[in-house]
Amino acid sequence: MTKLPNVSLSSWRDERLAEMFWATLLVSQMTRDDYLQLFREISERCADLEGKDWGGLGHTKLAEQSDDDFDKIVEPIAKREQFQLLSALSLFPDLPDAHHWARHVPNWEDPPERGYEDIALAVGLTSWHQSEAATDIRWLRVLSMILGGKVHFVGHTAKIGEEIVGFPDVGDMKAVRPAIRAAEQSLGSVEGPEAEEGTKEWTSNFWKQCKTETACIRAEPKRPTRVQLDGLFDNVVDVYRDMERHFHHQESFEAIDEKLDAVFGLTFYGLNLVLNLIAGNSYRRVEGRLIIRSLCECYIVLSYLLKVDSEKTWKQYRNYGQGQAKLAYLKSIDIESGQKPKFYSEEDLEDLANEDKWEEFLDIDLGSWSKKNLRSMSEDAGVKDVYDRYYGWASGYVHGHWSAVRDTVFDLCLNPLHRLHRIPAIPRANMNDCSEDSVKLLNLILEKLNQTFPTFKGRVKFPRQA
Numbered sequence: 231m232t233k234l235p236n237v238s239l240s241s242w243r244d245e246r247l248a249e250m251f252w253a254t255l256l257v258s259q260m261t262r263d264d265y266l267q268l269f270r271e272i273s274e275r276c277a278d279l280e281g282k283d284w285g286g287l288g289h290t291k292l293a294e295q296s297d298d299d300f301d302k303i304v305e306p307i308a309k310r311e312q313f314q315l316l317s318a319l320s321l322f323p324d325l326p327d328a329h330h331w332a333r334h335v336p337n338w339e340d341p342p343e344r345g346y347e348d349i350a351l352a353v354g355l356t357s358w359h360q361s362e363a364a365t366d367i368r369w370l371r372v373l374s375m376i377l378g379g380k381v382h383f384v385g386h387t388a389k390i391g392e393e394i395v396g397f398p399d400v401g402d403m404k405a406v407r408p409a410i411r412a413a414e415q416s417l418g419s420v421e422g423p424e425a426e427e428g429t430k431e432w433t434s435n436f437w438k439q440c441k442t443e444t445a446c447i448r449a450e451p452k453r454p455t456r457v458q459l460d461g462l463f464d465n466v467v468d469v470y471r472d473m474e475r476h477f478h479h480q481e482s483f484e485a486i487d488e489k490l491d492a493v494f495g496l497t498f499y500g501l502n503l504v505l506n507l508i509a510g511n512s513y514r515r516v517e518g519r520l521i522i523r524s525l526c527e528c529y530i531v532l533s534y535l536l537k538v539d540s541e542k543t544w545k546q547y548r549n550y551g552q553g554q555a556k557l558a559y560l561k562s563i564d565i566e567s568g569q570k571p572k573f574y575s576e577e578d579l580e581d582l583a584n585e586d587k588w589e590e591f592l593d594i595d596l597g598s599w600s601k602k603n604l605r606s607m608s609e610d611a612g613v614k615d616v617y618d619r620y621y622g623w624a625s626g627y628v629h630g631h632w633s634a635v636r637d638t639v640f641d642l643c644l645n646p647l648h649r650l651h652r653i654p655a656i657p658r659a660n661m662n663d664c665s666e667d668s669v670k671l672l673n674l675i676l677e678k679l680n681q682t683f684p685t686f687k688g689r690v691k692f693p694r695q696a
């Protein structure tokens with residue numbers, strides 16, 4: 231759809247609903263048969279206006295009508311003595327055609343107490359552009375323009391015109407309803423092919439007033455999924471201890487064994503992350519997503535290193551990390567004393583950078599350590615499926631991408647008069663549980679360790695859920 235040329239998007243709710251506000255009040259308080267009949271009669275009155283400068287049934291255009299013409303249009307409401315259903319109109323001092331409605335709506339000077347509740351109900355019913363209520367009002371717009379002689383369906387579209395006039399009794403509704411909406415959309419924002427300068431004022435005033443005069447409504451927070459983690463923490467700790475023993479059983483006689491350190495190191499790192507995830511409530515919080523992303527990356531990096539399995543690559547992985555420590559160390563020397571971050575110390579960085587050899591002989595590499603991005607590493611290592619399953623969405627939380635931010639800190643306001651805007655949420659602790667995913671990723675890492683340094687049978691069992 232994004233490739234279609236010359237498409238300008240137009241929103242029923244944001245651009246046109248407020249113009250038909252009077253009709254939304256009727257729809258929300260009458261039976262469907264009654265209001266459809268009423269709308270038909272009103273549209274028939276528009277036929278009498280043929281030839282006159284008449285622009286439709288929106289508030290802005292109705293304001294331009296003479297008293298006589300306006301009264302003629304709303305006569306079917308008068309006939310039914312139903313003007314009191316429109317009393318909420320009197321709450322809006324900016325209503326363009328207020329002078330007309332004031333002649334008919336009882337107690338105009340004394341707005342109803344429950345007015346905003348009625349308005350919220352009406353707007354709530356009609357906001358969604360494909361809802362039955364919205365479609366019915368959109369039908370009123372089109373029908374009035376057809377009967378008022380402003381819109382003509384000719385040639386191959388004549389049948390559509392007949393079906394719209396006969397709505398809801400003629401034709402297949404699955405086709406007629408979308409046809410009504412398409413025709414209504416083509417009428418533009420304020421009845422007329424081109425919206426005129428200044429005609430959108432009412433719409434923006436309407437929403438502004440609704441927002442200022444009514445409060446936000448917060449939804450009950452979603453209850454967190456129940457997850458049974460009994461014994462999981464101890465299980466991870468046991469695997470950690472077994473792995474420690476397994477490490478000491480390796481017969482490595484090098485002072486620096488890049489492969490041994492990397493394989494065990496990444497696996498211990500994964501165990502560490504999972505321990506942290508399940509120790510608190512992180513598996514339901516945003517931190518859990520950061521950990522999933524990290525576990526996924528560790529698994530892909532380890533798989534790639536093992537796939538290539540060359541001395542050069544093991545060194546490259548290690549040197550790159552040490553180069554990063556050196557880089558951070560050099561930068562930190564230049565930071566003024568009061569400005570230095572507290573989560574690392576210069577001494578620690580210096581030690582890490584100099585651990586294998588004097589840092590002066592250590593290159594600082596920029597970019598990725600393997601000169602590949604993680605996606606290609608996962609392809610080379612044959613674990614692209616894991617990348618696809620876990621990496622993309624979890625990365626958004628690390629980078630602060632919009633949808634991750636939205637998911638973490640905002641709720642939807644449920645007041646229909648606020649048009650589903652976002653409001654700050656209570657910090658979320660009810661996200662989907664990610665402990666089981668973390669255990670799956672961890673076991674994949676443990677399996678790599680087992681294949682490289684057999685035999686290591688330790689795995690983490692995710693507790694059976696009731």
Ligand SMILES: [Zn+2]
Pocket residue numbers: 445446447643644645648651653
């Ligand atoms: Zn709100």
